[in-house]
Amino acid sequence: MKPKKKTLKREKSAMSLSLYGNLFFVVVELVMALYTSSQAVLLDAVYDGIEFLMLLPSILLIPLLYKPANEKHPFGFMQVESFFVVIKGLTMTAVTIGLIMNNINIALHGGHKVQFTTVAYFELFACILGAIVTMLLTRKNRLVNSPLVDLEIQGWKIDSIVSFGLTVAFFMPQVLKGTSFESVSPYLDQIITVCLSVFIIRTPITAVITGFRDLLLFPPEEETVSDIKYTVDEILNDYGINNLYYDIVRTGRKLWISVYVSFDGDSISVKRFSDLQGQCIEALRKNYDDFYFELLPDIEIQK
Numbered sequence: 001m002k003p004k005k006k007t008l009k010r011e012k013s014a015m016s017l018s019l020y021g022n023l024f025f026v027v028v029e030l031v032m033a034l035y036t037s038s039q040a041v042l043l044d045a046v047y048d049g050i051e052f053l054m055l056l057p058s059i060l061l062i063p064l065l066y067k068p069a070n071e072k073h074p075f076g077f078m079q080v081e082s083f084f085v086v087i088k089g090l091t092m093t094a095v096t097i098g099l100i101m102n103n104i105n106i107a108l109h110g111g112h113k114v115q116f117t118t119v120a121y122f123e124l125f126a127c128i129l130g131a132i133v134t135m136l137l138t139r140k141n142r143l144v145n146s147p148l149v150d151l152e153i154q155g156w157k158i159d160s161i162v163s164f165g166l167t168v169a170f171f172m173p174q175v176l177k178g179t180s181f182e183s184v185s186p187y188l189d190q191i192i193t194v195c196l197s198v199f200i201i202r203t204p205i206t207a208v209i210t211g212f213r214d215l216l217l218f219p220p221e222e223e224t225v226s227d228i229k230y231t232v233d234e235i236l237n238d239y240g241i242n243n244l245y246y247d248i249v250r251t252g253r254k255l256w257i258s259v260y261v262s263f264d265g266d267s268i269s270v271k272r273f274s275d276l277q278g279q280c281i282e283a284l285r286k287n288y289d290d291f292y293f294e295l296l297p298d299i300e301i302q303k
Helices: 003-036 039-065 078-108 116-141 147-175 185-200 202-215 222-237 270-285
Strands: 244-251 254-261 291-297
Touching (some): 003 116, 003 147, 039 116, 039 147, 078 185, 078 244, 222 270, 270 291
């Protein structure tokens, strides 16, 4: 089997695992949300429901990402991935804000009590299962290094951490029973849900910002740009080449790196140029899996 086909198969396998995991959680969480009337569990159910709906088209999207660039699509189909990440991030951000507003409204109208112990045991179960799925996805993604799978891993990590926090929080009414804390218990579910929403909203907002940068062909984050420049500079400076101009963009998971070199003389050794480009590619390959690199002479047009 060709390497690209192997990678495609592995990535689809990882995304399918996340898909079925999300489907299971959505069903169980919706049943539990109806049974306990917990807004925190409802938040989990809605969030996982969006994940599930977004995962369906993303699995269909994966084969496009492995198609080569051509004249009609000079950057391939990588920007489709960025567009998808933006849509997913915007949807999750909107839903999270909506749930925050809803819970504030419930709290202002007196709040409500839920079956705290039942919710606590459920969240403990969700935490353990989420941690197992996270480990399985991480193991699968070692051979793929997919941004889509990585986004799923981050989502499952957050779910596990959140579920553990909810387990502790919903056991508190039993520990503090008979104290002045009981007067707060009608608002506990709403307080937890709002705090949880504020905690998780950073992830979809970050995804939206990154996706927009890629769609508009802006350079990636400064850390990535600096690392690329340092790697290439180190090789070219050894050959006395210092006048460099970088053009770096990212589309989805792929980096497009062009380095323009100015020469004092009138002649260029094609073999030397080819050797230098090969050295740069090998050095960059240590840190980056999917990239296109070209070393070009910066030709100034004389007026």
